[in-house]
Amino acid sequence: MPAPKSAQKDASAKNAPQLRSQLLAWYDANRRDLPWRHTQDPYAIWVSEIMLQQTRVAAVIERYTAFMERFPNVEALAAAPEQEVLALWSGLGYYRRARMLHKAAQLLAENYVGKLPGTAIELRKLPGIGTYTSAAIASIAYGEPVAVVDGNVERVICRLAGWEADGSVGATALRRRIDERAAQLLAPRRAGDFNQAMMELGATICSPRSPQCGVCPLLEFCKTRGEHKTTPRTKMQSRTVACALVLQNDRRTKIPRKALLEQRSASQSVMPGLWELPLLASADVPEKELSLTVRHAIMQVNYDVRVRTIGAKQVRSLTVKGGERRWVRLEDAAQMPLTGLARKILMRLHLLPPQPRGKALSLTVAHTTLSSRRKEDR
DNA sequence: GAACCGTGGCC
DNA sequence: TGGCCAAGGTT
Numbered sequence: 001m002p003a004p005k006s007a008q009k010d011a012s013a014k015n016a017p018q019l020r021s022q023l024l025a026w027y028d029a030n031r032r033d034l035p036w037r038h039t040q041d042p043y044a045i046w047v048s049e050i051m052l053q054q055t056r057v058a059a060v061i062e063r064y065t066a067f068m069e070r071f072p073n074v075e076a077l078a079a080a081p082e083q084e085v086l087a088l089w090s091g092l093g094y095y096r097r098a099r100m101l102h103k104a105a106q107l108l109a110e111n112y113v114g115k116l117p118g119t120a121i122e123l124r125k126l127p128g129i130g131t132y133t134s135a136a137i138a139s140i141a142y143g144e145p146v147a148v149v150d151g152n153v154e155r156v157i158c159r160l161a162g163w164e165a166d167g168s169v170g171a172t173a174l175r176r177r178i179d180e181r182a183a184q185l186l187a188p189r190r191a192g193d194f195n196q197a198m199m200e201l202g203a204t205i206c207s208p209r210s211p212q213c214g215v216c217p218l219l220e221f222c223k224t225r226g227e228h229k230t231t232p233r234t235k236m237q238s239r240t241v242a243c244a245l246v247l248q249n250d251r252r253t254k255i256p257r258k259a260l261l262e263q264r265s266a267s268q269s270v271m272p273g274l275w276e277l278p279l280l281a282s283a284d285v286p287e288k289e290l291s292l293t294v295r296h297a298i299m300q301v302n303y304d305v306r307v308r309t310i311g312a313k314q315v316r317s318l319t320v321k322g323g324e325r326r327w328v329r330l331e332d333a334a335q336m337p338l339t340g341l342a343r344k345i346l347m348r349l350h351l352l353p354p355q356p357r358g359k360a361l362s363l364t365v366a367h368t369t370l371s372s373r374r375k376e377d378r
Numbered sequence: 379g380a381a382c383c384g385t386g387g388c389c
Numbered sequence: 390t391g392g393c394c395a396a397g398g399t400t
Contacts, residue, residue, distance in 0.1 A: 052396040059386065059395090093384025096399080130398045150396050171379085199396055208394070209389085236392070270383070295390095298384060302391075340385055 012160035012221045013184065019221050020187045020194065026217035027197035030204075032057070035064050037196075042116040042141040043074055049136045050101050050128060055092060057203070063092055074116070077102060078109035086274065086337030093340065095271060100128030120146045140192035147182035148195040149175075152202025155228055157181050159206060162223035165231065234300055242285050242306040243277040245292075245345070246315055248327060256351060259333060260315065261342070263324040270298070275333075276342040278325065280308060292348060296341045307345055 012019055031037070034057065036048035047067060051060045067088050071077040077085065082102055089098035104126040108114055117123045120138035124131065131149075138144035147153075157178050158164065165174055187194040205212045211226035213219055246260035261275045285308040292307040328336065334352050346352040 049396065054384085054395055054397055056386075056395050091385070093386090094397085096383065097397090100398080128398065132397060136396070148396080151394090152396070196396085203396080230393090233393075238391095297386085297391095299382080344386095 010161045010221075010223045012157075012218070012223070013181065015221055016185050019185060019218060022217045023197050023201065024187060024190060024193060027193060027200065031196070031200060032204075035061060035068075040141060042137060044068060045137050045141045046116060046129075046133075047071075047101070049133045050097050051092065053097060053133070054094060059092065063088065074105050074108050074114035077105040078114070083273070083337055084335075087335050090274070090336075090338045091340045091343050095274065095337075097128060103127050104129070116141075118142060120144055136195065139195050143189075143191055145186060145188040145191045147179070147186040147191075148199070149179055149182050150199055150202075152199045152206070153182055153195075154178055155208065156198055156202045156206045156218075157185075159211070159224045159226060159228050160218065160222050164229055236297070236300055236302050238302045238304065240283045240304040240306070242280040242283045242308050243341075243345070244280055245277060245307050245309045245349070246312055247309070247351075248312060256330065258327045258329050259346070259351065260312075261326055261328045261333065261336070261338075263326070264339075265323050271339050274337045274339045274342075275328075276339040277307070277345060292345065294341075294344060294348060296344060298341070303341070305341065305345070307349075 034048075036044055039045070048060065048064055051064055051067070070088060071080060071085070080102070082099065085098050085102045086095060089095060092098075107126065108116065116137070117126070119142075120134040123129050123137055124134040129137070135146040135148040139146050139148065149157075154175075161177075161181060163169075163174060163177065165171060169177075182198070185194075185198075201216070201218070205216050206226075208228070208230060211228075213222070213226045216222070219225070244260070247256040248258040249255060250257045260278060262278045263275050264271055264273060266272050283306060285306045289308045289310065290306055291309040294305045294307070296303045296305055330346070330351050333346065338346070343352070347354070
């Protein structure tokens, strides 16, 4: 399938071999040391790719390690209760990813002895694995010569070629061109590295707002040197809400032992099944009961959240939203699928350990199982 | 094709 | 402070 005539003039198309080698040389010298780059295990690559969807590398790093320690393979993931999978996802957002990952693992455990499909086409059939993710797993884990196009690659290619999403070309047509160009540039014998190099270039050098063209390995092939229009987004709204912090203290020490949590109903479109602090009907909170205010963005809304400390006896005055309400020991709460907001509030009030499933816990795990496992891997 | 699905960090 | 944005997929 030939590229459109207008697209064939730019240097990135003509000099594909040289572009490839310079990109790969840059990648070999500058690639970040990320946990999922220490493995070729398709399952591990898969988990990392799902976590990385619309999520920054920095946010994924911590979660990835804990997740892989708890669910080291397809069978372990498939055998786990969904709530436990969600608990390790808590705070990452887009919880449907975790559910589909879990579901897909169960499908694989039942039908494929826990083995991942060996091609992008087959991977694509699993829930939660779309065009991008199937190509990412196949190229990185199997070396299959398929190009990935994520937001980074899209931006890099548009800047290289001088293409714009300006309405002169339909969004679908432009996307098809980008896909074709990505496939054309791909280094077939180092597909996984090439794909990661393109994404990493977009993430670190060819960034959306202030691209570092001065140190870009592809500068000489680039038509625009960093220009790129982005489509404006819908404006954020602001809202003030209040939620209830209801604690049970230990009788002797007076130290908080339990908190009242509420489970969002399964039918909610946002964060179904996750646990949170009960939402209050009124955002008005008496000064004396205001224990904390936090800002929290969910989707298109910036919430100004007031946390109201309420005695256990006033619980009945709380608005019931239909979800299950439960007294939860604070140390157990850390293992539950809390919403990001609930986790943030409990952390900020030092009611949860600094890292929910953090250092202390993973060290314990590492002593018993992980250290030995890691050695075997080598 | 467009709306929807979360969140934290950066500038 | 607040807008911006991230290794997308599903409906």
